[in-house]
Amino acid sequence: QVQLQESGPGLVKPSETISLTCTVSGGTITANFFYWGWIRQPPGKDKEWMGAIDYSGKTYYSPTLTGRITISRDTSKNQFTLQLTSATPEDTAVYYCAPTNSYDYYDVREYGSWGQGTQVTVSS
Secondary structure (H helix, E strand, O other): OOEEEEEOOOEEOOOOOEEEEEEEEOOOOOOOOOEEEEEEEOOOOOOEEEEEEEOOOOEEEOOOOOOOEEEEEEOOOOEEEEEEOOOOHHHOEEEEEEEEOOOOOOOHHHOOOOOOOEEEEEOO
């Protein structure tokens, strides 16, 4: 069974970049027709789809984050990464990575095998 684990700094200063890595085990990020997504949940709010990278390396981003977000991958390590620039306190959230094989990759309800999540706080 595929398992995912998020890692990265838990505290980021305003204007800096949030950088997170998702390590995948029990499956490969190049498996056909899979999308590997980043989702976040700010305190007291619903989960928000941020973006995804598919099995071929193509990326998809939420329109609300375009210009700030980059998702990339390292197939040799079976990892994919999130970079979110110009962080503000509004980016404070629990960040998750998860896979889906649904074409509705922008819908958080389509994701399964969630990582445990990692808290990121943006504060000076």
